[in-house]
Amino acid sequence: SIFCGLFNTPFSSGIHVGKKIDKLGMRSSDTHQITFEDVRVPSKNLIGEEGKGFTYQMLQFQEERLWAVATVLTPLETLIRETIDYTRERKVFGQPVLHNQTVHFRLAELATEVELLRSLLRRAVALYVEGNDVTKFASMAKLKAGRLAREVTDTCLQFWGGMGFTSEVLVSRLYRDFRLLSIGGGTDETMLYIICKHMEILPSK
Ligand SMILES: Cc1cc2nc3c(=O)[nH]c(=O)nc-3n(C[C@H](O)[C@H](O)[C@H](O)COP(=O)(O)OP(=O)(O)OC[C@H]3O[C@@H](n4cnc5c(N)ncnc54)[C@H](O)[C@@H]3O)c2cc1C
Numbered sequence: 001s002i003f004c005g006l007f008n009t010p011f012s013s014g015i016h017v018g019k020k021i022d023k024l025g026m027r028s029s030d031t032h033q034i035t036f037e038d039v040r041v042p043s044k045n046l047i048g049e050e051g052k053g054f055t056y057q058m059l060q061f062q063e064e065r066l067w068a069v070a071t072v073l074t075p076l077e078t079l080i081r082e083t084i085d086y087t088r089e090r091k092v093f094g095q096p097v098l099h100n101q102t103v104h105f106r107l108a109e110l111a112t113e114v115e116l117l118r119s120l121l122r123r124a125v126a127l128y129v130e131g132n133d134v135t136k137f138a139s140m141a142k143l144k145a146g147r148l149a150r151e152v153t154d155t156c157l158q159f160w161g162g163m164g165f166t167s168e169v170l171v172s173r174l175y176r177d178f179r180l181l182s183i184g185g186g187t188d189e190t191m192l193y194i195i196c197k198h199m200e201i202l203p204s205k
Contacts, residue, residue: 013039014036014037014038014039014040015034015035015036015037015039016034016035016036016037017032017033017034018032018033018034018035019032019033020032021033024176024179025173025176025177025178025179025180026176026177026180061135061138061185061186062128062133062134062135062138063128064185065138065139065141065142065185065186066121066124066125066128066134066138066141066142068142068145068181068184068185069117069120069121069138069141069142069144069145070121072145072148072149072178072181073114073117073118073121075174075178076110076114076148076149076152076174077111077114078170079152079153079156079170079171079174080107080110080111080114080152080156082156082169082170082171083107083156083159083160083171084098084107086159086160086163087103087159087160090161097159097161103159106155106159107159110148110151110152110155110156113148113151113152114148114152117141117144117145117148120137120140120141120144121141123137124137124138124141135194135198136194136195136198139186139191139194139195139198140191140195142181142185142186142191143188143191143192143195145181146178146181146182146183146188146191147182147188149174149178149181149182150178150179150181150182153171153174153175153178154175156171157171157172157175
């Protein structure tokens with residue numbers, strides 16, 4: 001996305017955009033393979049200091065990961081609420097699906113987890129605003145958000161039954177779209193590596 005402003009400019013020669021790649025989710029955002037061949041960028045277009053790109057990227061990851069966590073909280077809450085409404089309405093063998101303890105207990109548990117994630121996010125953001133390095137907390141929150149999003153969407157989809165498998169409802173879209181959260185912006189494994197590093201439990205080389 002950082003390169004989008006370069007297209008159709010005098011210095012866009014050498015940038016080749018390959019065919020659009022179909023994806024499991026996030027379909028409203030196009031993905032293409034892009035190759036760069038002897039691309040020249042005028043010095044006036046340089047952002048920051050030359051050779052510092054990787055450092056800038058690592059620093060901005062704190063914000064990107066906190067943002068990623070913030071973006072899933074409301075959709076997850078909405079999904080839990082929609083699932084409550086649907087399962088209250090949907091009757092199987094004469095009683096609402098929601099009346100099964102395995103269903104309402106599970107929804108309560110997921111709502112609790114979402115609240116815990118919100119608390120961790122707030123703590124990390126408060127520390128960040130005070131000027132602290134929150135790499136560890138941002139990584140923990142991102143790891144938890146990816147895993148929780150998968151748990152909530154998968155569980156809710158199950159409670160929606162066959163309807164949940166259709167493209168007519170929110171749950172199937174979030175099930176597909178939120179799968180990216182454990183991959184994009186650094187994978188779950190990368191988050192675990194960073195957390196281990198901060199805990200000083202990585203084996204020495
Ligand atoms: C839809 C989409 C949008 C994206 N948007 C952007 C974007 O805007 N900007 C951007 O910079 N990137 C973007 N990405 C890229 C994304 O950040 C990477 O896909 C992600 O960081 C994983 O890198 P990779 O795909 O190269 O996986 P790989 O490096 O090939 O890793 C494959 C798997 O192996 C695991 N793995 C690797 N090493 C180890 C290890 N030592 N121990 C245990 N497990 C390991 C990884 O965690 C991963 O699960 C996007 C990706 C997608 C799918």
